Amino acid sequence: MGYLNNQIGYPTDILSSRSVIKRNNYALIPVEGLVRNIIPGFENCDVTILSTPKLGASFVDYLVTLHADGNNSQGFGGENIETFVYVIDGKISASADNTSYSLTSGGYLYCPAGVLLHLHNDNAGKPSQLFLYKRVYNRIKGYEARIISDNVNNLEKIHYEGMSDVILQDLLPKDLGFDMNIHILSFEPGASHGYIETHVQEHGAYILSGTGVYNLDNEWVPVKKGDYIFMAAYVPQAAYGVGKERFSYIYSKDCNRDVEF
Template sequence: MGYLNNQTGYPQDILASRSIIKRDNYALIPTDGLVRNIIPGFENCDVTILSTPKLGATFVDYVVTLHDGGGNREGFGGEEIETFVYVIEGKITASADSKDYPLTSGGYLFCPAGVTMRLENTNGGKPSQLFLYKRRYQRIKGYEAHVVSDNVSRLEKIDYEGMTDVALQDLLPKDLGFDMNIHILSFKPGASHGYIETHVQEHGALILSGQGVYNLDNEWMPVKKGDYIFMAAYVPQAAYGVGHEAFSYIYSKDCNRDVDC
């Protein structure tokens, strides 16, 4: 039921989908049903565009598979666009400001506005899968963002709001030069948010492991590894982890800025 799970051609059952699209509110997009998008600059890659302004987001998220020799050597981002890449699996070389950053699973690179990102698969002929993000930078006087690269295996795990069974990792600095952050939130089986959140920030979230039950606008729905969720500003949201392994997802959040009126 889609190119990512190699189920194409005539269906073996009735056509059905767990997708839920409510523009300017929220969306649940499972792996089944994803299609390839042709994007200039990406060679020998399968690219799927997820959240966009057409959905109601102020950012764009992608899932990208780099095949043997695949990548983007022309450049992604630059000018007033900030970008971020996270390696779901595989091995790549990302570059920024003429510096190379070898990245393996859990590795990431953030490029601020004005810095172009380039990507190359270096996984020994095997594919690599990426979570990719871009957003127009919101400048404020006296502050600038900078290039950041690391691996989540080296990052501190913080008890989320004091709960020892929910862990938060901050992938970018808490610095006013950054108008957004990327986090990974992990729930042990049976753990949950402490309350249903309602806030001005929007999120794009890709589930990295496990299974959960997510509340979006007071509708509970099952979710699992590979699913993508868009949450617009003020959408009530919360989750439970279920199953036999940690339920975790990587997500973006706009922050560190006042709101125009």
């Protein structure tokens, strides 16, 4: 185990952190302090575990760096676990059900429960960085999920609730076979949500670009590229894009299911 940003040795200043951890509520996790985890199946990879049930999430998010020949040939997911991989930077091959997909930055692959996800770095000896997700699939009778692969550059850019400076992209179909979705939400500088949201869905969000301020349980928290946010069910939430570039993040959402007792 080692620190992801390689800042090791004697400190040069007073120890401090922007991390905020409120289990079963919300969390802000910046890259400083993140560690490399050793996980079976991942070779020549730096794997950092982000949200887990220990934090209050019903899913697990990871940040993965595949180094030269980095791979998971053993397979990730399977049985009752659905998985999703998004390429933040680089180039990989990802395979599912004996079909291989070449994914570059913005590319992604969703594997339904029972389908193993395999990964290999194809970035000419340079590292590739991935956002990885897994969750127990909530199956309902008469519907099934299916393999989905695409690139965000091919997706429709939707004016979020009629606002032209806030763009939403849906990475998975709005289909009852899927019990979750992955979205990318992008704010031009100065743009914001139309209101503070409060809902049953929970989110795990990785900041892809820019800076913002995020309302998390009515506390305004500065966030920036490389930060990770967990939002539990019913946490009040909203964001402003600030700075000089687009504020954008990828996030998961449970959906298409009724509440179970």
